[in-house]
Amino acid sequence: MPDPVTPVLGSPQADPAASHDTDEASPLLRIQEVADVVGLTTRSIRYYEEIGLLAPAARSEGAYRLYDADDIARLQFIKGLRDDAGFSLAEIGQLLEDETARAANRARFRESRSPRERRAVLLDGMARIDRQVATLRAKIERLQSMVQSATDRRAHLAGHLAEIDAEGHVRPHAPVPR
Amino acid sequence: MPDPVTPVLGSPQADPAASHDTDEASPLLRIQEVADVVGLTTRSIRYYEEIGLLAPAARSEGAYRLYDADDIARLQFIKGLRDDAGFSLAEIGQLLEDETARAANRARFRESRSPRERRAVLLDGMARIDRQVATLRAKIERLQSMVQSATDRRAHLAGHLAEIDAEGHVRPHAPVPR
DNA sequence: CTTAACCTTTCCGTAAACGGCAACCTCAGG
C-alpha cells in the first residue's frame, strides 16, 4: 500500500500564462492507478464523477476512464478539501466551479491579444480567488476563536496553579486577579 | 423567530473555583425553549442525547426534559463545533468527553482541600485543553496552507496585471519576475 | 486466441444526522 501521505494541497496548476503546449503527452492513467496515486478508492472517484466534480480527460476505445495530470491534481485538491478542511462535497463543488472557471480564464487569457480583455480575465480570476480565501478565512476565524477561549481557560487554570504553588506561607485566599 | 445569531462560542463555564453555591436556581427550560435559544431543532437535541452528547439536567414529574444553563452552554458548544468548525458529531463527542472531565475536575477541585490533589486536577485540566487546542490548530494550519496557496495564485495574477498596466509603451514581453 | 486482470454499469446496502409522522402523555389555564 503506497502510504497515505496527504499530498501537497493547493490547487491544480499555478501558471496561467506559461504553458506553451509543451508536447509532453501526459501518460493517461487508468482509474486504479490514479486511485493509488491520490489515495482514494475507485468507487469514490467514480462517485465524484457522478456528482459532477470531475470528468476523466478521456475514455479508451472500450470506455475505460483515462486520467491526465490535471485530473490527478484536481482529485488531490478534492481530497485535500475533504480530509483536511472537512468540507462537504457540495462545498467542494462550489470551490471547484471557481477552479474550473479559472482554467477557462487561462485559456481565454492565452487566446486573447487584447490587453483590455486580458485585464478583465485577470480581474475576474482575482475576484474568484478572493471569494475562496474569504470562505477559508471565515472557517479559520471561527476555529481561532475557539482556540482563544480554550487558551483563556488554560490561562485561568495556570493562574490557580501558580496560586497553589505560592502556598504554605502566604494567604489562604488570594483574590484571583481578573 | 429569534434571529439565528451564532452565539458566543467557547465552552461551557470558565471558572472552576469561583462557584460558591450561589443560590440562583437556574430556570430549567424545556426542550423547545432551549431549541429556540441555541438555534437547534428539538429533534437534533434529542438525537444528541441519544448518541450520548448530553443529558438534560433533570426530568419533570411527567418525564419532560429540563435543561439548565450548563446544558445550554454545552449545546452551544456542540453547535459551534458542528456549524463553525465542521466537526462530525463523533469528533465532538471526543472533545466533549474532555469537557465532561473538566466539569468533574471542577467538582474534585472544590471538594479537595489538599493542595497536592488540587495541583493534579489543574494539571490534568490543562493537559486536556492542550489536546483540544492541538486538534483545532491542526485544522487551522491546513486551512491556512490553502489560503496561502490561494494568495500565491492571486499574487501571480496581480503580477500579470501590473505587467499589462505597464503596457503600450514598454516591452511586449517582459519576462515574469519569478 | 485465450486468459487473467482490470474495467464498465447497475443496483442494493450502510452509517451518520437528522425530519417527520403516530399514538400517547403532561402541564398550565379557565
Add this chain to the structure above:
DNA sequence: CCTGAGGTTGCCGTTTACGGAAAGGTTAAG
C-alpha cells in the same frame, strides 16, 4: 375537570458519501 399547547417514545424516511457484489465487456501478455 377539560382542553390545547407542548412533550414523550418509537419507528420509518431521507440525504450524503460512499462500499460491495453481480453480470458482463476490455486489454495486455503469452
